[in-house]
Amino acid sequence: MSPSVFNFVDAKDKFTASAIHALAAKNGKQLVNAFNQIPGNETEKKTTLDQALRGVLGDQIVEQKASCDEYLSLIYLSIDAVTEGICSATTPFLLLGDVLDCLPLDQCDKIFSFVEENVSTWKSNSFYTAGKNYLLRMCNDLLRRLSKSQNTVFCGRIQLFLARLFPLSEKSGLNLQSQFNLDNITVFNKNEQESTLGQKHTEEKEEGMEVEEGEMGEDDAPAPCSIPIDYNLYRKFWTLQDYFRNPVQCYDKFSWMTFLKYSDETLAVFKSYKLDDMQASKRKLEELRATGGEHVYFAKFLTSEKLMDLQLSDSNFRRHILLQYLILFQYLKGQVKFKSSNSVLNDDQTTWIEETTKLVYQLLREIPPDGDKFATMVEHILNTEDNWNSWKNEGCPSFVKERTVDDKPKRPTRKRQAPEDFLGKGPDRKLFMGNDELTRLWNLNQDNMEACKSDSREFMPSLDEFFAEAIEQADPANMVEDEYKVVRNPNYGWRALRLLSRRSPHFFQPTNQKFKSLADYLDSMVSKLAKELPKDIPSEEIKTGEEDDDDNGDNLLKDSNDSPSIQSKMVTNQQMDDMAAKLGAQWKTLASHLEMKAAELREIETDSEDVDMQAKLLLVAWQDREGTQATVDNLVTALNAAGFSQIADSLSEA
């Protein structure tokens, strides 16, 4: 038996009947059953059902008895049918389109509510691709039918619906080229003949906005009475709207000049006329409501000259105008891919725009209530606009984040080392302190105290190192002046004292000599050291690591104490008395050989009149200066040099 032939008309009739039944029963099962029963392939059956449904709808419309609900039930049915897979996905949209085309606007409103409510359905996978173009076309048709000023809410709903339906990157919803609504022309009285000033008193009032109040109000009866009008401001003010309508004009030099002049004047008025009375604007708002009944939304400005004063004192009105300025400036300054190449601002224009932007924000902040908050919000919104602008310039890239595809499963790398490794038990036997520097330090020496004791931490200089310079300076042959001597440096002196206390026994030897200053004390120390630390015996200098300079001092002490030579003996007091007696007035001759300074000689002379005494004083001074070097030997040498060999001999013998 050959497969049954698909009979279109038959199928269509069956579907139609079944659909009507399904509607009545409010159950789509019947339709599904009918579909399954009819012979034929899927495609054929589907398209037939589409036709059938459209036919049912057409009949309903023609009868004009059906209500919106009935149309909607049919459409619901078709949606279910799509879900069941028995009908093409485009059918619900076609049905919607048909219904909206045939109904008057007030009923379209209800149908559209249905569309809005089911936006999630339209966005679902099965419907979206098939239906989006139909929906777009349908909405655009509706928008064309609607008046922007009369049906503002409906238009808004359609726009919002489109915004929800389409993803952000859907270009058909965008004003890609940043075009302007050039048709939005603001009409005002440019001509004297048209002005309301000459009109008769019988003219009807404008929508309750003619309530005269404020400074120029009148106590007369509310019959329309004329008030003085600032035509100058009126004309200039409303002319500005044309620049907002078509900003490209600003790039033309002459238009720009006019815009500049008029803007300056207008903004000066705003600046001069400060709004501070919130009560006044509240009052006006109440009156508006009272006369109109409900809150009326104006899509276009009212430009009667009589309203100018009232408008100037209205906060919202000012905010509108100031915001228009900011939007305009943003456009002029902005980078828009679709701007022509001569749409560029020159420097003067840029400067003026910057200054005026500051003024506009200041004015916005001053407008009560909550001026500051409003200004901040506006600034934020305009900044966000910049983002949208650059997004458009880049060709509207999609916002959907693509999931990155993993190629191969990677072995999980250890972020942290195993605990054993850094506790010194790992293969390196190193302790990781978590930081390279710390690790290095730790592994040098773990015990801080031990580390401090290591030789490399021995920073105290040796006596000869430290005093080398001072010793050299003390040498009169070098002729270093006193003030340049390093011993005069207090810093040096302090360190010298510390070093002497650590390394030199001279520090602890008691002395009669009174030192006038640290520098003088150091002078004497330095000379003592100079004698002790001979530099021309390098072999003594080279010592092993253990031996340090403390030994040097010890050696010296031993030397001076252990030497059996009489010549190395210290000169005694008795000896000095004897010598003084012998020297007498000749003590001065000896003085030069004892390397006494002229100042010291003078001091001796003033101290005593007696020459013997003076000689004694000389010897004492010498002894003090020399310290351990005040030996018999040295004195004998000096005496011989001075020519007092006899005295020298007697000293030696003693």
Place this chain on the structure above:
Amino acid sequence: TVTSLLHMSVFSQSFSPCGRFLAAGNNYGEIALFSLSAALSPDATAQSQKPVLTFTAHEGPVFSLLSTDCHLLSAGNGEISAWSWTELIKKNVKPLWTKRPNYNLEIPEINSMVMNPRDNSLIVGGGDNNVHVLDLERGVFKLVLQGHSDYVHCVSVREREAEILSGGEDGAVRIWDSRTGQSVHCIEVYKYESCARPQYGKWISCLTTDSDWMLCGGGPSMSLWHLRSLSPTSVFPLTGCQRQAAFHQDMILAVGEGPFLSHCLLGGEVKAQIPCTPQSLNTLQLNTNSTEHRVLTAGGSSDHIDVFTNLSYRAFSLRF
């Protein structure tokens, strides 16, 4: 000439009884007549802001102007002249009469005039330290109010109480009984600590009354006084010395040193200061004679007179 325009000062203003014209007096002794209807019309041009008539009224500066039902009274150089408004509008500049109070010594300037509608008299205050009262019906000076020790800056009238007020360089505001000519009160404003500004001086250059209230200012800060109790209720923190003030609805308008028109509230708060063209203002007038041309005009040390259609911003300026 251009230089004379530069040095021009407008000292006085007065609106015509019909409210369509403004007369302004300057320091050159000239009076200019401006057509408000022309300046306020939608097809006004720059020429509409120039005077329709300018003429020399006196030899000295025209410090004071005043309008009655049909006359314009001007004071300058110690004399008072009367002009017919109708004739002036027709550009006929012949004065109806010119009179002079009896002066003792030299001829002083006249600083201020005010009408007393009660008995149709003109109160005149000037440089001879006296306030003279001219009977307009009979044309004779009937009273001399003596008491100020220095010249009189400004005069005002309390019609209901039949009192004349005068403010002078000597710092006193004197209240006179207009029938007897006796000084009933003397307020030395500078002696009140709340108002006194010794750094400026003690003179009273601005004085205006509204039933029980009085505004006065000058060297001392402008202050609002309650006349029954003769005490200051509010002091206005305006820098500079005020030269003219007016009560307007529930606000006070004041002009003086400084290029602004100050709006003040009765409590003492300065609500707004609207920028004006002249650097310093001498005169302030509100046109109550016509609703169509109900503007505020302010003049001072400039040849420009600012016109306000809306009290909060300057709309345009008339120019001599």
